[in-house]
Amino acid sequence: MALRRYITDWWVAEMYVVIAGGGRTASQLAALLVEQQHQVTVIEPRSKVLRNLHRELPTEVIIEGDPTNPEVLRQANVDRADVLAACTSDDATNLALCHYARTHFDVPRTIARVNHPNTAWLFNELFHVDVALNQAEILASLIEEEMSLGDMMTLLKLRRGAYSLVEEKLPDGAPVVGVALGELELPDDCVIAGIIRRGKLIIPRGETVFESDDEVLAVVGPDGAEHLALVLGGAAQGTANGI
Numbered sequence: 481m482a483l484r485r486y487i488t489d490w491w492v493a494e495m496y497v498v499i500a501g502g503g504r505t506a507s508q509l510a511a512l513l514v515e516q517q518h519q520v521t522v523i524e525p526r527s528k529v530l531r532n533l534h535r536e537l538p539t540e541v542i543i544e545g546d547p548t549n550p551e552v553l554r555q556a557n558v559d560r561a562d563v564l565a566a567c568t569s570d571d572a573t574n575l576a577l578c579h580y581a582r583t584h585f586d587v588p589r590t591i592a593r594v595n596h597p598n599t600a601w602l603f604n605e606l607f608h609v610d611v612a613l614n615q616a617e618i619l620a621s622l623i624e625e626e627m628s629l630g631d632m633m634t635l636l637k638l639r640r641g642a643y644s645l646v647e648e649k650l651p652d653g654a655p656v657v658g659v660a661l662g663e664l665e666l667p668d669d670c671v672i673a674g675i676i677r678r679g680k681l682i683i684p685r686g687e688t689v690f691e692s693d694d695e696v697l698a699v700v701g702p703d704g705a706e707h708l709a710l711v712l713g714g715a716a717q718g719t720a721n722g723i
Contacts, residue, residue, distance in 0.1 A: 494518055498561040498587075500547035500577050501568035502529045505593065507536050509565065514541065521556045523547040548573060550584070559585045566592040571599045575607045582608035645673070646705055648712050650694045656712055662686030669701025670708050 495518050499506045502524030513520045514537065522537065524530055525546045533542050545552035547568065558564065564581040566574035571594060578590040594600045594614040603612030636645040650657060656664065661672055661684050675682040676695035682688065690696070698708055 495562035496520075496557075496560060497563045497565060498523065498553075498556050498558050498581075499565045499567055500574075501566070501593075502526070502533045502542070503567065503569060506565070506567040507533055509567070510537055510541065514538065521561075523552060523556055547577060548580075550580075553581075553585065558587060561585070561587050563587070563589040563591060566590065568593070569595055571595050571602070575602060575609065578609045579607045642702065643669075644700055644705060646698050646700055646708070648696050648698075648709065650690060650692055650696060650712060652692045654690075654692070654712060656690045657692050659690055660686065661688045661690070664711060666711065667701075667704045667707050670704035671699045673697050673699050 497513055497518060497520050499510055499520065499522045502522050506522060506524075510520050510522050520537075520541045521543060522533060522541055523543045523545055524533060525544065530542065530544055543552065543556050545555070547553065547566075558581060561581075564577065564587045566577040568574055568577075574592040574595075578592050581587040581590055589610055590608055591611045591613065592603055592609045594603055594612050597614060600612060600614045603609045603614075664672075666672070672684050674697040675684050675688065675690070676697070677691060677693075696712060698704075700708055
């Protein structure tokens with residue numbers, strides 16, 4: 481889930497997260513965070529949604545009330561929260577929550593859900609939104625990335641999407657088969673982190689030679705994925721062989 485990834489990329493230790501809104505996105509996020517032993521409070525005013533929340537989450541993490549009410553936020557101990565996740569279905573509410581959480585309660589990290597793409601430009605530092613999750617934008621970028629990287633698969637986004645863990649399986653005849661890792665000309669923002677060969681993980685060295693059917697794992701920056709796809713996939717054979 482994108483929202484969980486943005487939270488846990490920022491802070492991997494135990495943390496306290498206040499989630500405003502109890503819809504499907506919020507409930508799934510809360511369940512995953514509870515499973516990971518984080519402290520969570522979900523604030524939701526709607527009785528029907530609350531019934532669903534009580535079926536999916538421990539009762540003690542749920543507060544019935546309006547998340548824009550300062551007294552309800554105090555009841556949720558938002559002043560000691562590490563993260564506020566504004567997940568309501570109203571963009572104005574999400575903006576107001578982020579602004580209020582930072583200016584009145586000094587919450588160090590705010591994340592807001594963007595419901596309508598036309599309002600995405602408002603989700604910035606002016607309203608103290610640290611991370612805006614625009615599902616339409618995320619989907620568009622994923623489609624563009626998949627089209628540009630061919631058979632390369634993105635496994636994980638790191639550091640708020642600045643880096644990616646990618647995987648590509650080398651087919652027969654790939655230009656890097658028979659070539660040592662140390663001979664490749666890779667960009668500065670690309671590191672070959674591992675090779676899965678016949679079911680076993682190999683930590684590659686400069687002298688490691690690529691073989692057919694190797695599953696290559698790499699950590700890449702914004703421009704490194706496309707370059708690596710060319711090197712491994714055959715469109716840049718000369719580059720792969722150091723020519």
